[in-house]
Amino acid sequence: MRAVTGHGETERGHQDHGHGRSHGHDHGHGHGHDHGDPSAMRPVAEHAAAVAALLAPQPVETVELAAALGRVLAEDLASPVPLPPFSNSAMDGYAVRAADLDAVPVELPVAADVPAGRTDGPPLQPGTAHRIMTGAPLPEGADAVVQVEWTDAGTERVRIDRAVAEGQNVRRAGEDVTEGRVVLGAGTLLGPAQLGLAAAVGAGALPVRRRPRVLVLSTGSELVAPGEPLRHGQIHESNGPMLTAAVTDAGGSAELLRFVPDDVAAFTRTLDDALAAHADDPVDLVLTSGGVSAGAYEVVKDAFTGRGVEFSKVAMQPGMPQGLGRHRGPTGEVAVVTLPGNPVSSLVSFEVFVRPALRAAAGHPQAARPRVRARLAEPLDSPAGRRQFRRGSVDAVAGTVTPVGGPGSHLLAALARADCLIVVDEETTHLEAGETVEVWLLDG
Ligand SMILES: Nc1nc2c(c(=O)[nH]1)N[C@H]1C(S)=C(S)[C@@H](COP(=O)(O)OP(=O)(O)OC[C@H]3O[C@@H](n4cnc5c(N)ncnc54)[C@H](O)[C@@H]3O)O[C@H]1N2
Numbered sequence: 001m002r003a004v005t006g007h008g009e010t011e012r013g014h015q016d017h018g019h020g021r022s023h024g025h026d027h028g029h030g031h032g033h034d035h036g037d038p039s040a041m042r043p044v045a046e047h048a049a050a051v052a053a054l055l056a057p058q059p060v061e062t063v064e065l066a067a068a069l070g071r072v073l074a075e076d077l078a079s080p081v082p083l084p085p086f087s088n089s090a091m092d093g094y095a096v097r098a099a100d101l102d103a104v105p106v107e108l109p110v111a112a113d114v115p116a117g118r119t120d121g122p123p124l125q126p127g128t129a130h131r132i133m134t135g136a137p138l139p140e141g142a143d144a145v146v147q148v149e150w151t152d153a154g155t156e157r158v159r160i161d162r163a164v165a166e167g168q169n170v171r172r173a174g175e176d177v178t179e180g181r182v183v184l185g186a187g188t189l190l191g192p193a194q195l196g197l198a199a200a201v202g203a204g205a206l207p208v209r210r211r212p213r214v215l216v217l218s219t220g221s222e223l224v225a226p227g228e229p230l231r232h233g234q235i236h237e238s239n240g241p242m243l244t245a246a247v248t249d250a251g252g253s254a255e256l257l258r259f260v261p262d263d264v265a266a267f268t269r270t271l272d273d274a275l276a277a278h279a280d281d282p283v284d285l286v287l288t289s290g291g292v293s294a295g296a297y298e299v300v301k302d303a304f305t306g307r308g309v310e311f312s313k314v315a316m317q318p319g320m321p322q323g324l325g326r327h328r329g330p331t332g333e334v335a336v337v338t339l340p341g342n343p344v345s346s347l348v349s350f351e352v353f354v355r356p357a358l359r360a361a362a363g364h365p366q367a368a369r370p371r372v373r374a375r376l377a378e379p380l381d382s383p384a385g386r387r388q389f390r391r392g393s394v395d396a397v398a399g400t401v402t403p404v405g406g407p408g409s410h411l412l413a414a415l416a417r418a419d420c421l422i423v424v425d426e427e428t429t430h431l432e433a434g435e436t437v438e439v440w441l442l443d444g
């Protein structure tokens with residue numbers, strides 16, 4: 001049986017039957033794309049579970065509000081105060097007793113002036129008004145506020161032209177939050193509104209899950225730092241900046257190491273030096289890219305094989321060659337995930353395996369990307385036996401999705417134009433325009 005999506009439904013319902021999909025029995029199809037026997041490959045869900053199991057839930061730390069954006073609250077936050085803390089005026093105007101305005105227009109003496117922040121305002125005597133500003137405490141004895149526009153704005157005496165009902169323009173103490181109420185539950189993702197509420201109830205710092213710490217290391221003798229000139233045969237190192245950003249975006253804390261050539265000694269030295277430098281600040285994950293397929297110079301595979309990291313082919317496209325495990329570094333074991341070097345393979349693998357694992361470890365209530373169903377605007381082909389993740393552009397209003405670029409895992413510009421991934425299951429080799437597919441929204 002197929003895995004279940006975040007929506008609690010099977011990934012592909014039966015409603016698609018009879019719409020021209022062909023299934024993976026035509027063994028002549030797709031071999032041009034496959035670099036291995038699909039039946040021997042590891043299922044995507046199995047590899048995803050293994051990556052997730054590498055990362056333990058993060059410990060709790062208390063951080064100031066400014067540092068808590070995007071973090072997950074670790075404990076319930078109860079409000080020690082009601083909100084509003086005191087009944088106050090919603091308008092600039094005059095605090096009155098509604099009963100004194102039975103026969104408008106009426107003129108009342110202005111007995112006091114109550115700006116916001118005044119803490120010693122006197123009680124309101126019947127038959128008088130207090131000039132009051134928005135947010136100022138409602139005087140004892142007053143039960144309504146007349147906005148200044150309905151008066152002659154007098155300072156000694158005020159003429160009030162329109163009556164108000166009891167409670168009008170008054171924000172009652174506790175109407176938003178009662179004292180002691182839990183305003184943010186453990187597991188809440190802290191965005192601007194949640195941080196505003198925390199501040200409003202008086203919390204200057206919050207207990208949150210620590211950000212998982214990730215070292216990012218790219219490999220390849222062809223790599224040149226962005227900004228430096230290229231010679232024929234060289235390319236700019238793009239996976240490192242891309243994966244570092246992806247880690248940060250997923251709620252992790254990333255450090256990009258200087259990329260290394262296809263040289264096992266250089267790779268091991270760079271990694272172990274970085275791990276040693278983090279001896280007091282342990283690293284949760286090492287994320288490499290490149291050097292894991294079947295070539296003659298597979299530096300990551302060569303450095304890690306026999307040292308706790310296992311390599312396998314996962315039944316997906318792109319992102320087939322993968323590795324994971326625990327590396328025995330100079331300061332103990334550290335989790336490792338090795339992503340393939342092709343840029344699109346790297347980021348798609350990150351989306352499928354690493355991002356949800358990092359978010360789950362950081363306590364995110366929703367570790368996966370939001371998933372929707374959309375109708376394909378164009379037909380699609382997909383290799384048999386591998387789950388394909390195509391880059392797409394979704395039109396949420398029309399409920400359609402258009403593939404962006406082809407399936408090639410070097411098509412980084414198309415990836416950068418895409419806002420979603422289109423998921424085509426292992427059994428499907430062709431989809432017609434109009435058929436429904438699962439779509440992962442990358443902006444969510
Ligand atoms: N004979 C086979 N060849 C390949 C297979 C296979 O099964 N048999 N698998 C292919 C697949 S699928 C993928 S994906 C790649 C994975 O290769 P590696 O992870 O070993 O990556 P590299 O060979 O080092 O690089 C692949 C490609 O990506 C470019 N690259 C690498 N790192 C970076 C970087 N940091 N920034 C930008 N670009 C990068 C590199 O130049 C290569 O073009 O293997 C296929 N081959």
Ligand code: MOO
Nearest residue numbers: 318319320345409
């Ligand atoms: O197709 Mo490879 O799987 O990631 O480019």
